[in-house]
Amino acid sequence: MRYPITIATAIIGLAVCLFNYTGYDPHNMVFFMLSVPAWFVDLFVDVHEVSIFPMYVLTVISWALIGFIADTLIQWGRGRRHA
Numbered sequence: 001m002r003y004p005i006t007i008a009t010a011i012i013g014l015a016v017c018l019f020n021y022t023g024y025d026p027h028n029m030v031f032f033m034l035s036v037p038a039w040f041v042d043l044f045v046d047v048h049e050v051s052i053f054p055m056y057v058l059t060v061i062s063w064a065l066i067g068f069i070a071d072t073l074i075q076w077g078r079g080r081r082h083a
Contacts (some may be wrong), residue, residue: 005074006067013063017056036062 012034020031032038032047037058041047 003068003071005070006064009067009070010060010064013060016063017059021056031059035059036066 016031016034019025020028025031032042035055035058037055038047041050041055
């Protein structure tokens with residue numbers, strides 16, 4: 001099974017993190033809009049108390065997981081269509 005959507009979404013997650021890391025996102029608006037782990041961390045603790053590098057890793061992993069789920073659903077749908 002190939003994983004084109006997984007790779008694409010992992011690159012999107014990496015791009016979000018790199019954009020935030022470079023400083024072009026000074027108020028972290030793009031990062032908080034597109035980082036799934038940041039949504040959940042903000043519910044439980046102050047996001048400014050959390051180390052940013054684990055948040056970056058979790059963001060890339062969550063985007064890759066979303067892509068993997070999409071790839072799996074596409075493969076499952078193709079399998080059902082051929083059966």
